[in-house]
Amino acid sequence: MSRCFALPAGARLLVLQGDITEQETDAIVNAANADLLGGGGVDGAIHRAAGPGLVAVCRGLPERSPGVRCPPGEARITPGFALKADWVIHTVGPVYGEAAAPAATLAASWRSSLALARVHGLQSIAFPAISCGVFGYPAEEAATVAMGVLARAVDGFREIRIVLWGRAMHARWLAVASRSLQAIP
Numbered sequence: 001m002s003r004c005f006a007l008p009a010g011a012r013l014l015v016l017q018g019d020i021t022e023q024e025t026d027a028i029v030n031a032a033n034a035d036l037l038g039g040g041g042v043d044g045a046i047h048r049a050a051g052p053g054l055v056a057v058c059r060g061l062p063e064r065s066p067g068v069r070c071p072p073g074e075a076r077i078t079p080g081f082a083l084k085a086d087w088v089i090h091t092v093g094p095v096y097g098e099a100a101a102p103a104a105t106l107a108a109s110w111r112s113s114l115a116l117a118r119v120h121g122l123q124s125i126a127f128p129a130i131s132c133g134v135f136g137y138p139a140e141e142a143a144t145v146a147m148g149v150l151a152r153a154v155d156g157f158r159e160i161r162i163v164l165w166g167r168a169m170h171a172r173w174l175a176v177a178s179r180s181l182q183a184i185p
Helices: 041-050 052-060 102-119 139-150 167-180
Strands: 002-006 012-017 027-031 075-079 087-091 124-127 159-164
Touching: 002 167, 012 167, 027 041, 041 052, 052 075, 075 102, 087 102, 102 124, 102 139, 139 167, 159 167
Parallel strands: 012 159, 027 087, 027 124, 124 159
Antiparallel strands: 002 012, 075 087
8 A cells, every 4th residue: 555745856755564675666675784794674675676786885894983884874876786676775774763863864875866866877776764663753853843844855756755664654654744744646
């Protein structure tokens, strides 16, 4: 099930329940760990679906500090390998309860991912619920942060998707989108 919402500059937002690794968009966003080498949840699913080339390319990315290829709030891009999406944009969200300014870091993750996609001329992108899994960010709070970014930073995009695993997560994000944005057919 999906719903469509209007975004600025003629872009549209789809909020849907599904598997992000199956999205046929220019890029999918990986809610990654700072080492970019795979993990659980969305990160592990993307690495498994993309195949071994993804981890090999990620290993080749420079470390900013030991074990950190992508600090929280930033983004990196790699090819999608066996995925339907041509690109994977990796971003590291905040660990809720540990980050000094979790909302600011989460917003930076969304903005950095969009900016990197824009630099590469991508027009469609699919996001997961960044930081809402093992990083513990409450779904409604994360959705509110994301909708705030999407209401302002989407010039150059045709379609943005938020792909959520499970009915409960989908319902929470859909409720926030319905309060924040105008639904369209």
